[in-house]
Amino acid sequence: MPRYRTVTVAGLDVFYREAGPAGAPVLLLLHGFPSSSRMYEPLLECLADRWRLIAPDYPGFGHSSAPAPADFAYTFDHLADVTARFVDALGIEHYTLYVQDYGGPVGFRMALARPDRLDALIIQNAVAHEGGLGPLWRTRRAFWDDRAANEPALRENFLSLAATRTRHIGTDPAIDRYDPDLWTDEHAFLSRSGQAEIQLELFYDYRTNVAAYPVWQRWLSEHRPRTLVLWGRHDASFQVQETDNYRADLPDAQVHLLDGGHFVLDTCADEAAGHIRAFLEELVDDDPRL
Numbered sequence: 001m002p003r004y005r006t007v008t009v010a011g012l013d014v015f016y017r018e019a020g021p022a023g024a025p026v027l028l029l030l031h032g033f034p035s036s037s038r039m040y041e042p043l044l045e046c047l048a049d050r051w052r053l054i055a056p057d058y059p060g061f062g063h064s065s066a067p068a069p070a071d072f073a074y075t076f077d078h079l080a081d082v083t084a085r086f087v088d089a090l091g092i093e094h095y096t097l098y099v100q101d102y103g104g105p106v107g108f109r110m111a112l113a114r115p116d117r118l119d120a121l122i123i124q125n126a127v128a129h130e131g132g133l134g135p136l137w138r139t140r141r142a143f144w145d146d147r148a149a150n151e152p153a154l155r156e157n158f159l160s161l162a163a164t165r166t167r168h169i170g171t172d173p174a175i176d177r178y179d180p181d182l183w184t185d186e187h188a189f190l191s192r193s194g195q196a197e198i199q200l201e202l203f204y205d206y207r208t209n210v211a212a213y214p215v216w217q218r219w220l221s222e223h224r225p226r227t228l229v230l231w232g233r234h235d236a237s238f239q240v241q242e243t244d245n246y247r248a249d250l251p252d253a254q255v256h257l258l259d260g261g262h263f264v265l266d267t268c269a270d271e272a273a274g275h276i277r278a279f280l281e282e283l284v285d286d287d288p289r290l
Contacts, residue, residue, distance in 0.1 A: 002044045006063070009085045012072075015063035016056040016086070017041070019048035025119070026092050027280070029055035030083065032101025032126075034164065034186045034199065035263065036062025039100070042269035043276070051280060054095075056086050058106070060198045068194060074202040076102075076209060080109035087117075096280065098122040101237075101262065105209040108216045111225070120226040120283055122276060123246065125235050125262050128216045132242030134235075144207040151200065158203065159196060161187045170261035172234035177267045220249040227253040228279040230272050232260035254279060 002019040017037045027047065029040045037055035044053050057064040058079045059072060072078070083106055087095070096119045099107035104126025111118050127133060136157065143154040157163055165183040169175050189195065220227075227250050231243050243255050256275050260268040 002041070002048075007086065007089050009082055009089055012059050012065040012067070012082065014056055014059070014065070014082070014086050014089075016054060017044060018052070018054050019044040020050070020052040021048075022052065024050060024052040025280070025284070026095040027051045027053045027098060027122075027276075028087065028092070028095040029053060029098045030100070030103030030107050031055065031057070031061070032103055032263070033203075034061075034167075034190050035101075036189075038062065039263060039265060040098075042265050043273055046270070046273045047277060047280075050277075054090065054092070056083060058083065058102070060195075060202065062189075066194065066198060069197055069201045074198055075205040076105045076109065076202070079202075080106045080113070084110050084113065093117065094119050096120040096122065096283070098124065098276075099126045100124045101126055104128060105206075105212075108212075108219075112216070112219050115223060118225055119287075120228070120279070122228045122230065122279070124230040124264055124272070125232055125238050127238050127242055128213055128220070128249075129242060129245040130210065130213060131245055132238050133210075134237055134239050136237055140203070140206070144204065147204060154200070154203070155196070159190055159199060164190065166236055167262050168266055170232070170234040170236035172259075172261050172267075178261075179266075182263070182266060217249055220246075224250060224252065226283060228275065229253055229255040230264060230275060231255070231257050232262060232264035232268070233257050234260060235262040237262050 002017050006013050006015045031037055031039050036057045040055040059082055060066045097107050139153050139157040143150040164187045168182050169178055229243055229246050233240050258264050258268040264272055
């Protein structure tokens, strides 16, 4: 049964969801935008028999502290630092890292800083190559080039209810598979006082992720972590061709295209869990320590 806890990290309350035996191998689940650890509830329900699943909310997201940008630097470097300290606070020494969307830039920073902690990597609709960014990113790149002039367009492209819905449904024609609460709940979160300022500040820093892509690619090619790639083919934000980019960096990676969107657990949780279980069981077979 999942547990819902909070730990103090660097003066912040970091909320997290946890399931599974305390001594089991850890699966660290890093969420995307504008979601929270809530997106991993389906996995907490079906993988906790053999693994310890831990899913934190970043500062500014979910139930974690959300200080104003004047009091907290909303950068991906900072989120990665807080998340690494969170891992230390829980006494976790090794983990398989599951990254989705914003979890990618947070997780890649953690992996490069502490490669000895990483047992394996699961990538789900998270980008590390320029070619993975779709047409929606034209407005977003314009925001990076001239923040003041392009902020109104960015708000519509990124923070509106329509954009929040599109992030889930993407190009999937079977829209009746998607629970409308997925985007209405997230938009309610984005509409809370101070949230727009937090998310705009953090997204302005997203340009540093794009600049870091070549570094992440070299690290993947050189270190060759055991990797599983799960990709929702109907993602409107990130291109399905990104899976080929990961194959080029990681020829031994397992890659599965699923009939879902950006948040593939919306519609393919059971299928995704099956691939994750098989991947993790292979790790245990190859390394009994896990």
